[in-house]
Amino acid sequence: MGSLEEAIKQKEFKDPYNKLVVNILYTHSYLVSAQNGILKPFDLSPEQYNVLRILRGQNGVPTTVSSIQDRMLNKMSNASRLVDKLKAKQLVERRECPSDRRQVDIMITDKGLIILNDLQTHMEGFNNQVINLTGEEVGLLNSLLDKLRG
Amino acid sequence: MGSLEEAIKQKEFKDPYNKLVVNILYTHSYLVSAQNGILKPFDLSPEQYNVLRILRGQNGVPTTVSSIQDRMLNKMSNASRLVDKLKAKQLVERRECPSDRRQVDIMITDKGLIILNDLQTHMEGFNNQVINLTGEEVGLLNSLLDKLRG
């Protein structure tokens, strides 16, 4: 796999900023593909998995659709339809919010929690296996990405 | 925007490897959204833009669909249909390859080249504006991402 230039068969980039954009897009695809391999047997898409983790983080407190949307990795996605898919699999519940009838309370079900726990054991080794970096380098990369977005 | 934890309203991560995966997914979304803003007036999706750049890099030598696929940022995408869309906009041409009739030769048109040049002037300032890093940090980030993928 090695360098980006080799991976996408491009000789060189005009400037390192341009290369960085392409590098992040490419690394994203690399990680998502690997993640997909783990999620597929569980019949979950990466974003469905993410929504379930958000709901688990609530520790039983219901959340609204828009709150889920705010916490999603992709702000332009469509939490409403994702919740629909998860409900069809009985991994989440939805209830009309009594205090504001525009809102809908979403909660993860026991079945959802069980699947997440199952997944976690599969995901544990995944990161270290797919990310070929030392702990120090991971920390550095994290802070650089945080700074990038300014 | 600042830290990832703040951006997606998560208190903390189990381990930095896990945070890194989420961080890359999130930064990807950040960059693609910004890129979309530039591409939209040109009626191009990010991946269509990428295919046009690949074809421009050929300097007039025709390429096959599978060669485009190999160089795409997302290996699982569908070059055939993307080429279709570009052909409908008259930005690429396709010809049956005489030496192997399974293959199709793809070339960027003059119209495609003109749009790319136009875009380039818009894209130039974009990177430095969106990426809040020094040149040194950009270099470091590039090499860390290359190493990540092993």
Add this chain to the structure above:
DNA sequence: TCCTAATACGTGTCTATACATTTAATATCA
């Protein structure tokens, strides 16, 4: 109070991703 604005959620449409399958053309080898 009533009118208007803002909010929450859902829906519609187009494009792209992921992956299986199909069809045609070429390669390989007994």
Add this chain to the structure above:
DNA sequence: TGATATTAAATGTATAGACACGTATTAGGA
């Protein structure tokens, strides 16, 4: 040569992303 395998591209289907729009409900101000 002929049967089989491999390859290139296209197609089919489900999910997701991007974005506009619609509808119901609540908020807020004249």
